[in-house]
Amino acid sequence: MKLYYYRCSQPNFGDELNAWMWPRLLPDMFDDREDEIFLGIGSILFPSFPARSRKIVFGAGYGGYTAAPKLDANWTVYFVRGHHTARALGLPEAKAVGDAAILLRSCLGPAAANKRYQASFIPHWESARDGSWDAVCQVAGIHYIDPRRPVDDVLEQIRASEVVVAEAMHGAIVSDALRVPWVPARPVQGDHRMKWFDWASALEIDLRPHLLPASNLLEAALAAARGDAIRVRRVRRYGQGLRRVLPGYMIERAAARLAQLARAEPCLSSERAICSAHQKMLEHLDALRRDQALRRAA
Structure with missing residues (x-):
């Protein structure tokens, strides 16, 4: 499965989070094969992905930079960034869980109590x-x-x-x-x-x-x-x-x-909202792991 994210002429923190976070959460999941494309962090829901590739949406958003993609059987949507994206793609509101970068909570502990920068x-x-x-x-x-x-x-x-x-x-x-x-x-x-x-x-x-x-x-x-x-x-x-x-x-x-x-x-x-979003994402991670294991076993 290919990890897709936007890369511009210069590194950009939000996009580069993909290469930092997903290998930690989903080790041994990614390669360069484009028959499956993983869409995690970013406004990267475009209509231009190969039609025959399986597109796995895991928290990505629609940014309005292009036309919205038309979802078919080759799109598997676990969750999207927010309600605007859900409406643009014709998805149920329950799919609007949050930006996948919230899963950083599973990679890092709480911020240090001793702060070096006031602002x-x-x-x-x-x-x-x-x-x-x-x-x-x-x-x-x-x-x-x-x-x-x-x-x-x-x-x-x-x-x-x-x-x-x-x-x-x-x-x-x-x-x-x-x-x-x-x-x-x-x-x-x-x-x-x-x-x-x-x-x-x-x-x-x-x-x-x-x-x-x-x-x-x-x-x-x-x-x-x-x-x-x-x-x-x-x-x-x-x-x-x-x-x-x-x-x-x-x-x-x-x-x-x-x-x-x-x-x-x-x-x-x-605290209720962020914990709820994080927990739902963890549940989707477990579902993704199970789904991929079943596909490999088939």
Whole structure:
């Protein structure tokens, strides 16, 4: 069975969790054969997978980046990320259990009591690439977590934080799973926003993301061009010099806002909701192991 996850030009914490977590939970389950495709963490429910391959959905979500896939007998859905995904795929609401990264609770113990960082900020990987968020965090006096760093590094920094301001959705999901309070920052790039509400719906979180300004003019121009692929390509090709326009003003403005968010009332799903989601996922893990053993024996 092939473990599928999105891999962009740079490593991204949320996607790379797949390679970190699943071999620990399902050892000896994966290989490179594409007759079975495992879809775990990420907005990766696309209509473009090979029609004859068996697609195993284990917590993945629909992100709206493409048309929704049409499920047939070659799709086996154990559970999906949230109610938005369930509705988009025509699934029963009971299939909306939560993001599979909640299973990190089975891989890691509780976060350390002694925290090294009073507040941390983890941007979306595109913001880390295009923005100036490391400089913003220096001005704001907030610890910067780069989502492009190795998974172990990011996990350790989240666990060492008293509160995490998260523009990266899996910064919030992992913080919540590991019981680290978090503050949702609405992604600067607008097409990454809907999927937050999908995950939150499964945990009964009343999600109210805070506005976050662009950290430089390049990031602002890219956000304004979203939805127009030609404009985005032009900005990327010709707009790198925008980083040098009004850098002090943009950084100071973003730092002031980020410092506000670090003092905002943080979020945390209820203990009942997170424990229930985790237990259901463990039950689905057992069912998957049994199903795969039966298929191999047949």
